[in-house]
Amino acid sequence: MRRRIALVTLLALAALGTTAAAARGPASLGVAEREFHITPYAKSVKHGAVKFNINNLGQDTHNLVIRGPHHFKAKGPDVQAGERATFTVRLRRRGTYTLLCTRANHYRLGMKAKLEVR
Numbered sequence: 001m002r003r004r005i006a007l008v009t010l011l012a013l014a015a016l017g018t019t020a021a022a023a024r025g026p027a028s029l030g031v032a033e034r035e036f037h038i039t040p041y042a043k044s045v046k047h048g049a050v051k052f053n054i055n056n057l058g059q060d061t062h063n064l065v066i067r068g069p070h071h072f073k074a075k076g077p078d079v080q081a082g083e084r085a086t087f088t089v090r091l092r093r094r095g096t097y098t099l100l101c102t103r104a105n106h107y108r109l110g111m112k113a114k115l116e117v118r
């Protein structure tokens, strides 16, 4: 019985969290890209909609692909050297995600970073 009450409380808290996030709009996360690194400006974001503000500080075109739990994958735009772009994605599940660039061999050269979704 006590376990059931705890579960109901958890569900109620989860519902509150979702409503609050929807009211605020997407969280923003800056991401710098250059040869050959991806640098998110925070290590974690709250689950829900996230607006990635991508800044290509390098000399090559880069993109932003997001991989996450349960085969989640989202592909953002190509960003030309010196340009910025935004990419809004709903990250519904908590867990460890990977931000990467899939252009040419950039991933193997090091263009990947972890992002925790809490």
Ligand SMILES: [Cu+2]
Pocket (backbone or CB within 6 Å): 060, 061, 062, 063, 101, 102, 103, 106, 111
């Ligand atoms: Cu790249």
